[in-house]
Amino acid sequence: MIDCKNITKSFGTLQVLKGIDLTISQGEIVAIVGPSGAGKTTLLQIMGTLDKPDSGEIFYGTTNINQIKDKELAAFRNKNIGFVFQFHQLLPEFTALENVMIPALIGGVRQSEATRKAQEILDFLGLSERTEHKPAALSGGEKQRVAVARALINRPSVIFADEPSGSLDTQNKDELHQLFFDLRSQFNQTFVIVTHDEDLAKLTDRIIYMRDGIITGNF
Numbered sequence: 001m002i003d004c005k006n007i008t009k010s011f012g013t014l015q016v017l018k019g020i021d022l023t024i025s026q027g028e029i030v031a032i033v034g035p036s037g038a039g040k041t042t043l044l045q046i047m048g049t050l051d052k053p054d055s056g057e058i059f060y061g062t063t064n065i066n067q068i069k070d071k072e073l074a075a076f077r078n079k080n081i082g083f084v085f086q087f088h089q090l091l092p093e094f095t096a097l098e099n100v101m102i103p104a105l106i107g108g109v110r111q112s113e114a115t116r117k118a119q120e121i122l123d124f125l126g127l128s129e130r131t132e133h134k135p136a137a138l139s140g141g142e143k144q145r146v147a148v149a150r151a152l153i154n155r156p157s158v159i160f161a162d163e164p165s166g167s168l169d170t171q172n173k174d175e176l177h178q179l180f181f182d183l184r185s186q187f188n189q190t191f192v193i194v195t196h197d198e199d200l201a202k203l204t205d206r207i208i209y210m211r212d213g214i215i216t217g218n219f
Contacts, residue, residue: 001026001157001190004049007056009042016042016059018213023156023187027188030181031201034210041162041208047192048160049077058155078107082151086163088143090150096122096142097131100149107154114153121149121187124186125179141172148179156191165197177203 007020016039024030032040045051048057049065058065060080068076082103087117090099097118103116122131125145135143151159161180165173178198183189193200201207209217 001061002192003059004043004047005057005059007043007046007053007058009039009046009051009053016213020056020213020215022134022208022215022218024190024192026190028206029184029191029204030193030206030208031204032192032194032208032210033196033198033201034216038210039213040210044160044162044192044194048055048081048083049073057092058093062107075107078103079154080157081156082148082156082159084151084159084164086128086166088135088147090143090146092135094129095132096138096146096149097144099135100153102187103150104153117153118149120208121152122146125149130184140168141174141175144168145179147184148176152183152187152189155187158192160194161191161195163195163197165195167198173197173200191198 002024004020004022007017008015010086016021020043021137032043034040046053065076069209097115098124100118101114104117105111119131122128125148127142127145127149130138130142139147165176168176180191181203184191193204207217207219208215
């Protein structure tokens, strides 16, 4: 589904990625692990079209995203890619429901349909009673589930998660991890997860080990 070929990236004189080859299949849950500075988040951002490589190619199916212009790339990202970050990145002035609706509205979905879809996903994630609460009134685990709902609303091909459970306590962390596998079972959802959490990594289908800008293991 996603095919990365010889991806390189430098920031100034620092080469962060040194020729990454990686394939992700539909429905896989993959963990990317390694020490700080290994290039994990940079790779995730490039695969998620938030940054561009210096060289190399990334294909989503037969689509070479390096050849898509910026405006079209934003539309491609909105339709095909979801993101979950460590600190949820919810907009504080909007309710949980409104936060989840935003990617659908950006994608041109009518407000009534976006509301229906957001409510449906929040119901599925056990947040039916929290839809009108703003982030300040939600627990850490609830905020992260809202972030997952937001990532899911356009039914993306893949969700990229960067340390998604890094700010959660043990119970909420375990619930979030289980949620990823429930979503894979329900929707055949693909996840690529950068994590330092060994327990989460061990649960995934495959672990990609990175160090010093290269992949050192792929099991």
